[in-house]
Amino acid sequence: MLSGPKGTEQSSVAPCSICGRIEASFDLPGPTEKFCWGCSADLATILALTAEINAAKLAGAGTDELLSELSDISSRMLQRSQSADLGQ
Numbered sequence: 001m002l003s004g005p006k007g008t009e010q011s012s013v014a015p016c017s018i019c020g021r022i023e024a025s026f027d028l029p030g031p032t033e034k035f036c037w038g039c040s041a042d043l044a045t046i047l048a049l050t051a052e053i054n055a056a057k058l059a060g061a062g063t064d065e066l067l068s069e070l071s072d073i074s075s076r077m078l079q080r081s082q083s084a085d086l087g088q
């Protein structure tokens with residue numbers, strides 16, 4: 001009975017949870033998901049923008065610029081995850 005090498009599925013290198021890239025995965029402190037450097041940077045920006053938007057709302061300030069920046073980054077991440085799907 002043939003069996004594959006042990007540890008194939010539990011590799012120390014996990015694919016990025018967003019774009020599926022296996023190279024240079026990156027552990028964020030806290031969540032168990034893995035992200036590559038590009039996605040983790042975008043994710044950090046999105047978290048920061050979300051916090052800014054919430055703060056601006058509380059302060060009664062306009063959030064249009066922040067929201068458009070957030071949607072730019074979101075669609076960029078979406079495109080990256082879609083192109084990863086097409087590549088497989």
Ligand SMILES: [Zn+2]
Nearest residue numbers: 016019036039
């Ligand atoms: Zn990624």
